[in-house]
Amino acid sequence: MEFSDQSTADDNPFLRPSNSANTIPSLFNSQSRATSVSSTSFPLFSATGKNYGNPVLHSPESSIKRGTRNIMSPLSSIKRTRTSVAGGLQSARKKSRYESHTAPIFGDRVTSTIPVRTPFGAPSDYSPSDSPFSSMFRIPSDLVSDAPPSAKEQSEEVKKLLAQLKEVRVSAKMMERELRLKQSDYERKISRLNGQKADMMIKYEELHAEKSRLEKELESYKSIEEEVEERNNTSRAKMEEIIEKTNIENQDLRQQLHETNTKLLRLEVIYNKQETEYPLEMQKLSSKASRSETMLAAANDEIEELKKLLSSRQALLSDTQQRLTAAEQKLANYKVNSFELDNVDVYKTRIKEQSARLRLLEQGNQNLSDEVKMLRMASPSLQVLKEDRDSMRAELYKMKPLYRGIADLETENAILKKERLEWAQYFDQKTEDKSVTPSALCKEVAARRIATDALKERINNLNGHLKNKDAIISDKESQILNLSVKYDNLEQKYQVAVKSWERRKALLEKNIETYRDFMASTDEEQKKINESYDTKQSERIQKLEEMIVEYQKTLDEALSNTTNSQQSDAVEAVDGSPNEALKLQVEILLNRNNELESGKYIYIIEQFKANNVLLERETGGLKEQLRILERSIIQIQTTEHEVTRKNEELDKSLDRVTAENMALRKETMQLYKQISDLERAIGSGQFNKETTRVLELKDNPESREQAIRESTLAALTNENKKLLETLQKLQTEITSAGGDRNVDEADVIPTQSYKNLETRLQGEIAEKEKMISRLKEVWKAKANEYRQAVYSLLGYRFDFLENGSVRLTSTYSENKEHSFIFTSDEDNHGTMQLIGGNEDYIRSLEHLRKFWVIERGSIPCFLSALTLELFDKTPEGQSAGWIRTDT
Template sequence: MASIRNQPQYDFLAGGDAPSPPKARAKRHEDYRQNQPLPQSLPTEELHARIRTLEYELATLKQEKEVTQLQHEQDVRGLQEKAEEDFRRSQKFESANAAIQRRYDALLREMQDAQAMATNEKSDLERRLRTVTGQKAALEEERDEALEQLANFERENGRSMVETEAKYASLQRSFDLLREDFDTQVAAAQAAQQKLAERESQVGQLESEIVALKAAGGSEEVDVLKRQLSEQVTQIKRLEKTNRAQSAELAEYRKSHKSLEVVEEEKRGLEAKLKMMQTLRDELAQCQLRVQVLEEEKNSWASYLDGQLSDEQFESPADLARAFMQQRIENASLVEQLGAVKPELNAKDETIRDLEEERARLQTEVEQLKAATAAGGGTGGTSDAKARARLERQKALAIKESEYLRAQLKAMDDEEQEFHPERHSEQVSKKIKELQDLVDEHRAELDKLHAELSAIEKQETPTTPAASKKRSLDDTPDERVGELLRKNRKLQEEMSKYKTRTEVLEAEARAHKKQLEGLRSDKSSRHRILELRNNPTAQVQAIKQSTLDALREENETLRAQLDGRLPTTAADSGAISDVLIPKASLHSLQLALQAKEQELASKEKAQKRLRDIFAAKAHEFREAVYSLLGWKLEFQPNGRVKATSMFHPGKKGKSGGGGGGGEGSKRQDDDADDAAEEAGNFIVFDGENATMKISGGVRSEFANEIKGLVDFWVDGRGQVPCLLAAMTLEFFDRYHDQKGK
């Protein structure tokens, strides 16, 4: 009765109300008939009536049985159609699985391309990292060189500043003295001009008086006037000479004033340089302070890194930061993977629970079917058992395929949402949800059909069913899907590793780029170091490199000669027995000779430049002495100096005689040397021998003129400067007397 009550009221196959089961009515009639007691004696009519009734009931039962059989066959055909529909649906799912497989292959190729791109980017980033590291080292070397050049420049500027200040102080003193002398000379010149004007007026008066006296006829007075007039004219000429000399001195003073203005301009330039040096000194102090702070920070990091207890050793804070960044990126990727795995685990747990419940239910049903089969002994239910077994296998296959397809769809959805979130849409998710609901409805319908078949089997009295073997499921596609899923998981792990490494390298590249930009901005804002193409540093570096290459080549040839690969004598090569020198050694010697020649040429050039400079300075010195002291000096070899007075130079010509005067009562006569000298009024001083020679010898006219001065100043007092000063005063008086006459 329970099975009758549990039968469905809706026919899923025909689409209408389910008819009342005739088997149940037949069974009730049979039970009722068996329960009625048979009469002991019945009349013949009643027996005939009973027989006809039984025959009618038998015909009715046969008809009901045929109807039931037809209905059963109709149910079987409906189930077969449903199974075929399920088979077609499974084929559709297989085609969808093939599309998924193709998409998976495409994603695998994309992932491989991404891995190749990541590898290329990694190599590119590593190359850029090496380049940036090299540039950083080069910039640090340039910074050290710039600091060293700055220190050298500061020292040189300090020395030049001290020397310039000393020169400026001496020139300022000289300028003050010259200004005082100039003022004195100007005052004297103005006084002389006034006197000259007065003398001219007096001369005019005297001339008028002379004319008047001539008219008067006094000869003595005329002589007196003439004498006075001549004295006045001589005085006027002397004043004119003094005026010309003072004008020349004034021109010299003006030149000195111009040179002093130039020196003042140089002083202002040096003061500006000094201010710039002070600024550079402040910047250098700041740099040193920063370096000290960085050194302290480096020492603290070094002590921290040396005192760490972990197995992983870090050489620098950059390594520690790099490891921290890599660990953070790995943690982020692991959290992301955990978030992607958790829904899958939950879905798998739900699937496992559903499968366990389904397995328990199916196991219960199998036990019930076994009990019913053991209780029954007929053979009428063999075909039904086979159909039922086939349907159960198809049901299990459909359930398993639906679970696999659902898992694959979920994996595809998660993958689409993770790798291509822009292509993930709610419409696709809704469609997938509708398909999953359709599968659930199909499963529920299969469960109802299974319940109906179980009720029918319980109502019938089937015979012992034939043992049916379950068709083994084809696990090859499932195994392939599992293998592909494992490969996909492994490739995803590798891709996450490469992604982490790429992010770390990108972060390092950004950090190095920032450091490089900072160094460039620092360098551009602080210094601009210009470098010539042929600067001394580059030349020295080129010389070192060429020397090193030559020595390497020579070393290789000598090693080959020692190993016996090259001949050591000419006899080994078939020529005269002489020791052979490797070509590399000859080339090295030639380079050394060229270097020596270049060094000699540079030294000669420097010496020539120094000689030119000394000659120019000596000429300036001679001009200064000539203009200030009145003596023209000519420096001769062996420490001799030729002095000629500007007021008594003499005439050129040959003069016989010999003799000379010496300093400190050491006069020596040297006729051979005097004969070689040009005629003129000069004195040759020999500093090495402490002697002096007069031109023309001791009997010459010039020697006789200065004999008294030499005896008084040199022999008597040993003062050569006083001799030259006395000679200048005497020659000046004679010069003006001769010029006046």
């Protein structure tokens, strides 16, 4: 497989292909090993310009396109040095006298393109063996015959050393990459810390501005408070005028209140009368109405029952008449038969009984008809009573709102009187100034409360701001602590990384020194072995070895770049992994080593020198990078000092803010205390006499009442003094008269005292009479309740007569005029008298009186038996199916 030269003369005029390409057999072929390969060059670069491991031929633009934009500044500086060295190398190559030829190498596994350089302007059949340099550096044949064993050993040792150097350099590259990554991480963290620190400073400035704003607001609040005080002073004058107007209005209201009180008293009198009379009337009317309703219902029921009974009795009468006619016919038929005479007597007795019974029924029907007539006559009066009751109820419902209004007025009057007494007592005890009025005091209290509420609100706002500041300060403190901890951790990690890097650097330097010592020892051994060892040849070999070492460095760098960034085109050409490319390069290195040992291509030394210069520049770049790292470490230390200094400043500002916070809290506590003192002063009625003046009318009702009290008290004291003087004079006259008993003691007592005592007794008598009348009304109501209870439970109405006797009227009596009068005499004896009954009614009760009163002496049993008998005669008793007949 061949690779043709793809670069044109326009791209590089010094890399033009010659007319014929020289082919070189593989170095690994045993048949062609003895032949002199004189037209091969070191396979570092292909004729196409592709790079198999050296990064210097890549342009900066291609490397930037392949992802090197994010590398930090030290790496960019190193790349700049590399590109500059590459540019110098290319310029040196352009000035070379050689051209590029392609020559394929056919081996067992490897096929590559090896550049063959010819002098500029030489013929196409030019061979490097014909050059003057070949005769100059040609080695004798005897030395060449003895050289192969030592060359193999030396190549093996070189391979081992190269492998060790490769491992060391790979580890150094990895350490350098890790150090760069850590440095970039540290720089990012430091930038982030700086950003956080800047944010904290901004927030601190905001807090400081907020604090200044709050101070300004506090000053504005103080100015507003002063303005409010001035407004209060101006408004007090207006309030005084309003107070005068309110006093006049209060006088009018008091007059209206007096009028309403008089009206209220009148209404109370009327209400009391109606309250005492109305329940009795309502009770009477209700009792009458209930009685009339019960009587009417009973009468209607009795009428219906009587009608039914009358119809049944008429049917019975017609039936009996038919039976009577039939019996008479039978009697006429059986008169002949004597054995039926006994039956005729029985029939006669039955007929008599039936006729007597019919007479009784007719009499009952007559009584019922009379009672129905009476009830019909009484029904209009019941309707009138119902109408009266309804009208009274309507009036009562109309009076209920008046009662409520009266009750409300009474409560309001009591509240006003109580408030008036409290205000009078308060002003008598607390103030000497008579101009203080309740309305003015209330307004002053309201104004003070408004002021205290405003102060409380302002204090609450200040407390809220202080709490917010405390929370922000605590957050900032925690952030500062976290940042300081993170910074300490980062600093420790950075110090550890720097120390490890320094240790690795020292180890690498030691390894390099050992390698140099080893090379020097090999040179000495070579000199001892070969006595005719040429100094120039030894120098050349030493230089070649150094070039091999430097080339190995470049090879390691190229391999690391190809494996990390995958930018090498040579690895893409090979179908295997990067290990195959590495093997290819190792084989090429072995071939080049053999060629160098043979000493046939001395011109490659110049290329190695150029590579050495390039590597020296690269080491200079690395040293510059180390210096940059040291500078970054110094910058980190300076930033650390700045952060600590700023932390100290923040601590100081925090202490200052906490002190200000404590001062504000003390101020708020003082304000709370001042507010409580002001509230107590307002509650006790205190005011500033320098700024406040209480006005009152000269002729106000309170002062008039006070003047009346004082004048009456003075008059009474003077009168009392005069009376005492007169009393002493009279007593002295009595004693001087020698104890004359004809002097009336009434003359000694003053008439005014008599009059006062008389008026007081009259008032007490009036109160007692009023109390007695109320008790009588209560007793009367209770007596009515008692009578109603006895009437409903025992069936008799009690009426106490004036002579002390008791009148009992049964509930079930046919006539309400039928009643008993019981009188009680001495020795537990009494009389019972029946009133309103005719002789038939008295005879009907004779058997009960005889049985219960005369024989057994029990009036309660007599009354109970009479109740049962009267109930049997009522429609209710008759509807039960049990009728009592006289025997």
